Amino acid sequence: MLVKERDDNQEVKTKEQQILAAAEQEFLTKGYDGARTTAIAKVAGVTHAMLHYYFRTKEQLFERIVDEKFATMSRSMFAIMGDPKLPIVERIIGGVATHFDFVAENPLLPRFIINEIVARPERYEVFYKRAGVVIETMYRDLQLEIDLAAERGEMEKVDVKMLFISIMSMNVFTFVAYPFMEPLMGELMSDRARFLSQRKAENIETILRRIKKQ
Amino acid sequence: MLVKERDDNQEVKTKEQQILAAAEQEFLTKGYDGARTTAIAKVAGVTHAMLHYYFRTKEQLFERIVDEKFATMSRSMFAIMGDPKLPIVERIIGGVATHFDFVAENPLLPRFIINEIVARPERYEVFYKRAGVVIETMYRDLQLEIDLAAERGEMEKVDVKMLFISIMSMNVFTFVAYPFMEPLMGELMSDRARFLSQRKAENIETILRRIKKQ
DNA sequence: TATTTGTTTAACAATTTTGTTAGCACAAAA
DNA sequence: TTTTGTGCTAACAAAATTGTTAAACAAATA
Numbered sequence: 001m002l003v004k005e006r007d008d009n010q011e012v013k014t015k016e017q018q019i020l021a022a023a024e025q026e027f028l029t030k031g032y033d034g035a036r037t038t039a040i041a042k043v044a045g046v047t048h049a050m051l052h053y054y055f056r057t058k059e060q061l062f063e064r065i066v067d068e069k070f071a072t073m074s075r076s077m078f079a080i081m082g083d084p085k086l087p088i089v090e091r092i093i094g095g096v097a098t099h100f101d102f103v104a105e106n107p108l109l110p111r112f113i114i115n116e117i118v119a120r121p122e123r124y125e126v127f128y129k130r131a132g133v134v135i136e137t138m139y140r141d142l143q144l145e146i147d148l149a150a151e152r153g154e155m156e157k158v159d160v161k162m163l164f165i166s167i168m169s170m171n172v173f174t175f176v177a178y179p180f181m182e183p184l185m186g187e188l189m190s191d192r193a194r195f196l197s198q199r200k201a202e203n204i205e206t207i208l209r210r211i212k213k214q
Numbered sequence: 215m216l217v218k219e220r221d222d223n224q225e226v227k228t229k230e231q232q233i234l235a236a237a238e239q240e241f242l243t244k245g246y247d248g249a250r251t252t253a254i255a256k257v258a259g260v261t262h263a264m265l266h267y268y269f270r271t272k273e274q275l276f277e278r279i280v281d282e283k284f285a286t287m288s289r290s291m292f293a294i295m296g297d298p299k300l301p302i303v304e305r306i307i308g309g310v311a312t313h314f315d316f317v318a319e320n321p322l323l324p325r326f327i328i329n330e331i332v333a334r335p336e337r338y339e340v341f342y343k344r345a346g347v348v349i350e351t352m353y354r355d356l357q358l359e360i361d362l363a364a365e366r367g368e369m370e371k372v373d374v375k376m377l378f379i380s381i382m383s384m385n386v387f388t389f390v391a392y393p394f395m396e397p398l399m400g401e402l403m404s405d406r407a408r409f410l411s412q413r414k415a416e417n418i419e420t421i422l423r424r425i426k427k428q
Numbered sequence: 429t430a431t432t433t434g435t436t437t438a439a440c441a442a443t444t445t446t447g448t449t450a451g452c453a454c455a456a457a458a
Numbered sequence: 459t460t461t462t463g464t465g466c467t468a469a470c471a472a473a474a475t476t477g478t479t480a481a482a483c484a485a486a487t488a
Contacts, residue, residue: 015465015466029332030247030333031245031247031248031329033244033245033247033248034245034247034333036444036445036446037445037446037447038444038445038446046466047466047467047468048445048446048447049447049448049449049466049467049468049469050465050466050467052446052447052448053465053466056447057446057447058445058446058447111328111329111332113394114325114390114391114393114394115245115325115329117393117394118243118325118393119244119248121393128397128398131398132397132398132400135398136400159402161399161402162402162412162413162416165387165388165395165399165413165416166384166416166417166420168387168391169383169384169386169387169388169391170380170383170384170387172383172387172391173379173382173383173384173386173387174379174383176328176390177328177382177383177386179328179331179332179335180327180328180331181379183342183346184342184345184346184349185375185379186346186350188373188375188376198376199376199379202376202379202380203380205424206380206420206424209423209424209426209428210419210420210423210424212423214423229435229436250474250475250476251475251476251477252474252475252476260436261436261437261438262475262476262477263436263437263438263439263477263478263479264435264436264437266476266477266478267435267436270477271476271477272475272476272477
């Protein structure tokens with residue numbers, strides 16, 4: 001009985017899915033150390049024995065979440081690459097916007113990933129082995145395109161990696177530091193949606209000015 | 215016997231100081247949940263009963279560290295304000311540089327603070343109450359100065375708060391995301407000191423272009 | 429020297445958290 | 459109808475972690 005149905009034929013989550021959903025919430029907000037399997041079970045609405053029945057250990061449940069989160073984060077980073085069909089400047093600006101939206105949809109992700117990597121770097125060597133090569137190639141291609149555009153006088157000659165770090169900095173910080181900044185910024189951040197749209201425009205403007213020929 | 219001395223008359227840390235030093239390291243790297251009082255005691259070279267003798271609870275020991283860290287972070291933020299005697303553009307650029315150096319000296323601080331605030335926001339209402347007012351006044355003054363300079367055509371008219379967020383974003387991200395980025399960036403980040411100096415220049419350049427009149 | 433005060437340790441206690449197990453209930457298969 | 463397997467619960471077990479205490483010891487003080 002993998003998919004449960006109610007009388008009215010609406011699909012309902014299986015217990016396993018309920019546990020996964022609760023675990024995602026708990027791990028993303030509190031991290032591995034702060035998360036409690038009993039709390040996860042409670043939120044999921046099952047006994048904690050149930051949790052161990054399905055996932056055996058906290059560690060294994062955590063891995064399920066971590067794997068998915070790393071995959072999501074990889075996709076978000078590739079979003080910065082932008083649409084290869086566009087001219088380079090629009091491509092970069094489109095990349096900033098797409099990346100911003102990606103992080104906006106997963107605002108808890110960056111802090112979670114960074115904390116994880118600091119806590120147990122060894123664990124993610126596999127991830128880096130695969131990602132490193134892919135990224136290096138994509139960087140080379142993009143750098144080539146930028147250098148050509150720069151020679152044509154269409155933009156400033158910049159280092160792709162540095163540019164990427166700047167883009168990630170501004171987009172990620174917006175969400176990671178939100179809880180810290182919000183009470184300090186008064187009016188500006190009181191309306192979250194409004195602030196985010198302003199911030200997105202600001203990040204785009206900042207990057208645009210960085211790559212514009214002066 | 216508050217200050218211990220050795221035969222050779224060199225000063226040695228008291229047990230209390232040893233515990234505090236070890237606790238700072240443990241809490242900054244692992245956070246409250248990940249930290250273990252036994253591990254702190256071990257690093258400090260004392261029994262864990264000793265730790266409880268001096269600080270009674272993990273909570274109280276943590277508060278000692280947290281208070282100091284929040285003070286340090288406040289100072290780092292005021293660094294962005296720059297030197298009021300300088301012309302506004304130099305003042306801002308100087309602020310970026312000083313803030314960068316500040317974070318460089320406390321690379322573990324931002325992640326620690328953010329994690330703390332996410333974990334228990336209530337606890338820091340006091341901090342925000344005090345900081346909020348001070349910051350609001352300083353913002354107003356700076357914004358005034360910027361608006362005047364903009365009217366004189368010396369710089370672009372920008373929102374101070376947005377500018378501050380951009381500055382913090384780029385400077386803080388450099389250090390917070392370092393462990394995550396380093397294995398992805400190959401050559402660029404293999405020499406930490408070299409990378410940091412390049413990154414500092416890049417952050418300054420980015421902010422400079424943001425406020426330059428076009 | 430005797431007394432007091434503060435420091436240290438070892439052993440223990442309490443609590444929290446994770447993980448296990450025996451067995452019940454129920455549905456599908458034989 | 460019996461059997462088999464799965465989902466599930468309650469109660470228990472184990473481990474890790476924090477916190478306490480009594481007593482030994484050392485240092486300062488009267």
